[in-house]
Amino acid sequence: MATYHLSTPLKEEDMRKLDVGDVVYISGTIFTARDMAHLKIRGLLEQGQPLPKDFNGAAVFHAGPVCLKNDDGSWRLNVIGPTTSIRMEPYADMVGKLGVKAVLGKGGMAEDTVEACKKYGYVYFQAAPGCAAKLAQGVERIVDVSWFEMGMPEAVWHLEAKDFGPLVVGMDTKGRSIYADLKKAAMKKIDALYPA
């Protein structure tokens, strides 16, 4: 298990070097996006409409932060932590096409993401679940917010991060998934404990 410090724009060749279990800290641009943002991006792409952000080489964080508004109308981050990533599985290929190189979340994703990680050279990272106050220390500032009308959690928050992490490689570009491996082994143990 190696430790890496990476900065955006993330390069495909760097992502392809990572193995499951490696620990990574990311600096630079991180966009939050969850269910509604993915749905909206898909709609805009289908209609050939422009997106509010360039996702090439960026990190996308499955997260809905708690933000507080300053008197001048700008925002400050209170806390931020990962949401359950499997909900975004239907968009695995779209995320690869957008040029996203790092997907951050919790709980892992499924087969479509394994394939998209191989095809487009992006990596899925596990953040420590429920650790929103600690993770917020890795965010320097909120640059801006898009689609706030979808609600605070569902909006796309543009964050500037400094050594955001630790993040564990949960799914790499070589077709490996910690989650799939653990599940396979666990199901075998269940057969031994309580046969079907």
Next chain:
Amino acid sequence: MNPHEQLIRTSIHDAVIRAVTEISADVKGLLEDALSRETNETAKSMLTSMLENLSIAKQADKAVCQSPGYPTTWLSYGEGNCPNYAAEVVMDALAEATKKGYLRPSIVDPLTRHNPGNNTGKGVPNIEYQYHPGQSYVDFIISFKGCGAELGNAMRIFTTATLKLDKDFEGLKRFVLETAVNAGGKPCPPFGIGIGIGGQMDIAGKLSREAISTRKWNDVNPDPMLARLEDELRDNINSLGLGAAGTGGDTVCLAVKINTAATHTAIAPVCINFHCWVARRAGIRIYDDGRVENLL
């Protein structure tokens, strides 16, 4: 009318704020135990982050977790002491906690997804009122349960055959373990599992939430058969190797809690309800003579 209205209002308000700013001491103790036993390096790092996060949140007066989850409240009362203003107090406290950044505005319409921004809406806050004749106190428990955990939940209507009644409930045990594996890292492990057994589907669901949200995670079930089942399930789930965060390790499950109710002779409804490690809840008992004590 309860003579201690102002005391009850203040106590309920303070309990809601306490629930969203810290996690239960019993759960924190179990996390510390899990870290002291852990042999997997990634899991050690995850558990260390979780405990650090609690200190950072406390020092900085911030929420422990960005997701406030979904609040459920249990309120039991006796003759003449029902605080019928409880919903109003809870709503005020939710609004205050939202404004201070302890709670992200996260409650939406189930279909339109409209977010009014104040963590309330149709049916929220959800209060389960229970009238117990002769009870000379008011019990108030509020629990904010995260919703990644909900994505792992499962329900099945068993029969005596599918329970494997004749084989020490092996059918039920397999269902619980398979559900835990399918949930994996989704419910923010190390998780707790509430299991409701009995009634019909609705009763089993309520029992499952009550089990994991209103009982201490280190208590011992007064029913010896259920106590044995809870321990066996927890230990065998942990033996599967899923670990904290679901990325491998020795402890994925801090507790299994089973609550039961009688059911019909044809069925055994079972509902499995996950709770993340961030056990934000508080419980208080307010006696009719004005004494207040903490339950959770």
